[in-house]
Amino acid sequence: MLIDRSLVEAALPGYSVEGDLGRGGYGLVLAGQHRLIGRKVAIKILLDTSDDPDLRARFLSEARVLAELDHPHIVRIHDYVEHEGTCLLVMELLSGGTLKQRISAGSLSPETTCSVGIAAAAALSTAHAQGVLHRDIKPDNIMFAGDGLLKVTDFGIAKIFDGAETTASAILGTPRYMAPEQIMGVRLFPSTDLYALAGVLYEMIAGRPLFGRQMAVQPLTHHHLTIMPEPLTMVPPPVSMVIMRALAKDPAARFADANDFALELARASTRAFGPNWLSRSEVKVRVDDEIREAALGASTTPRPATSAPGYPGPGPRPGYPAGPGGFSAPGGAGPGGMGPGRPGGPLGRGGPLGPGGPGGVSGPGGISGPGGISGPGGVNAPGGPGGGYQPGGYQQPRPGG
Structure with a gap:
């Protein structure tokens, strides 16, 4: 699965993209870093969802769920962005x-x-x-x-x-x-x-x-x-x-x-x-x-x-x-x-x-x-x-x- 990293950086201008962390049937996870404060992050990417609105809804649901949960043993979310049909979830690395x-x-x-x-x-x-x-x-x-x-x-x-x-x-x-x-x-x-x-x-x-x-x-x-x-x-x-x-x-x-x-x-x-x-x-x-x-x-x-x-x-x-x-x-x-x-x-x-x-x-x-x-x-x-x-x-x- 190929992805244009410039698209990710256009959607997340505050972050640089550093490499692949994993991939699955519907998207992939990239390593990233906040340009100003240096925080390492994982960027979970759901590729074009125009033909599958239910998949987009599930991805957004995950972002909303994680945003509400605050516990040391639950992964933390930092940001969620949609850009030109691509959904991106920024989480702790x-x-x-x-x-x-x-x-x-x-x-x-x-x-x-x-x-x-x-x-x-x-x-x-x-x-x-x-x-x-x-x-x-x-x-x-x-x-x-x-x-x-x-x-x-x-x-x-x-x-x-x-x-x-x-x-x-x-x-x-x-x-x-x-x-x-x-x-x-x-x-x-x-x-x-x-x-x-x-x-x-x-x-x-x-x-x-x-x-x-x-x-x-x-x-x-x-x-x-x-x-x-x-x-x-x-x-x-x-x-x-x-x-x-x-x-x-x-x-x-x-x-x-x-x-x-x-x-x-x-x-x-x-x-x-x-x-x-x-x-x-x-x-x-x-x-x-x-x-x-x-x-x-x-x-x-x-x-x-x-x-x-x-x-x-x-x-x-x-x-x-x-x-x-x-x-x-x-x-x-x-x-x-x-x-x-x-x-x-x-x-x-x-x-x-x-x-x-x-x-x-x-x-x-x-x-x-x-x-x-x-x-x-x-x-x-x-x-x-x-x-x-x-x-x-x-x-x-x-x-x-």
Whole structure:
């Protein structure tokens, strides 16, 4: 894909363009620098949108979403410009690469994995509080600044919701990490993003895909709907329990609140790895006092459990399984199950869920340096002494080792 850099500099006269950072199916990202103050930036460019107004709308939506979100673990936006049919988004430069690149470079420690989970969940908590679901959490959309600080990026398919529920007008996202309700095209909740995040953490710990192997879209979505992943035995039970709970098929059985997920993961990590576990992490974490204290072992009283908005409680609803037995309405598989796919995407919309109704799900053919933790003031908190989950500390077996 070629682009005339003079066009970019004409649209952004205050910046110089310095080189390619990446490219995708609809545009590319260039490195840039502010001419006067010298700030390094990333310039995300969406090429000619005259034939695709919906794509332009999504790009502008991302700019508006990011402009409203202010959190250390969310990428910051500096400017948005439209010029001669080209849309440009000026963001902070994240020179530390993606989480996907770090995973590909070799196995990460369990402490680092838990730090990723806490930081990303803190970012999602801020987004959810502003009425925004990300809907596409994956290793490519988790990046790092030059100082190692984690950043959640790419809110391009984010969905604004009313604080209680949202129904996807189109099934967008990455099938490898999509929650059952997102595949079905029904009500989405903050716990939908937590399912995806837990899928990322599961893969980091297990060293393999969520269901054991690479799959085509149809069998993969069937697994998301009906098959529970194998238990995580590579980390202590407290950490495994938090991640597996967030992977529940029923949204009401997960953590309804990203803040609750971060708190429980912080507590579990302290129990598993000792109160100084963050000093061994390769990810810097900046969270509020409650999560910071939990990660340092200073918080011992869990908050009362909460349920997802609109749900009566933590129990399963009709149409969702009570356990790992699957994702099917009491009436069994019916004509309202997964469809063959709608135009514009490989995933179909499921029918309504309900007792004895036709909305069952179809069967198998269906479809860097050590970083401390710091509070809002940015002061690194010291890691404390202390033993691990077992006497002498938990020894982490490496995947494949």
